[in-house]
Amino acid sequence: AQKVTQAQTEISVVEKEDVTLDCVYETRDTTYYLFWYKQPPSGELVFLIRRNSFDEQNEISGRYSWNFQKSTSSFNFTITASQVVDSAVYFCALSGDNAGNMLTFGGGTRLMVKP
C-alpha cells in the first residue's frame, strides 16, 4: 500500500519569507515516482515536478527547490522569497509500478502568503 503524508495542513507566511512544505511517503515499490502539484483558487491542479526513485539529486527551478531524501522517505518543497501569487494548496503525490501507476495524493498543504 502507498501512503503520502503532508503533516502541515495550513501555513501562513509574510511575503518574501522562505517556506518549506513537508512530504513523507510510504511505498513497497523499489521503483516509484514523486510529484508536486499546485492548486490555485481557480481549482485545477498544476503539475510542478516529477522525481523518480533512482534520482536523488535536488532540483531548483527559479524560486522553487525540491529536496528528495530516500533515507527519510521525504520529498520536501521549498519556496524562496514567497510571493502572494504562491498562495494555493500544494499536493505531494506518489505512484509506483506495482500500484498500476496510480497517483496517491497527500492531504495537501494550504499556503497563504500575506503582503
Added chain:
Amino acid sequence: EADIYQTPRYLVIGTGKKITLECSQTMGHDKMYWYQQDPGMELHLIHYSYGVNSTEKGDLSSESTVSRIRTEHFPLTLESARPSHTSQYLCASSDHGTENTEAFFGQGTRLTVV
C-alpha cells in the same frame, strides 16, 4: 499547457436528477482518471481507465459510473444525485509509457446537489 477540458465548471442540481460530467482530452492519452475532492482538500480516486472499453473503480467507493467508448472522452454519470454527492470532481489523463508520467488535470466541476 494541458489540453483537458471539463464541463460544466459549476452545476447546481436537485436531488434525484441524473447528471453527466464531461471530460475530454486532446493529447491522445490512454489513461484517464476521476478524482473527488472534499471541501477539506483531500483528493480521492473514484474511477480510472487504461484505454477504450477499460474502466475500473478507484480507492474511494462511489455511486457514480463511467464509460470509455472513445480515447478522448471519459464521462462520469450519477443516475440519481443526492446532497452527499456535493463535491468537486477532477478529471485527469496521463500518457502510457515505460515511465510514470505526470497526470494533467482539468479545471474541475464543482457539483452542488440541493
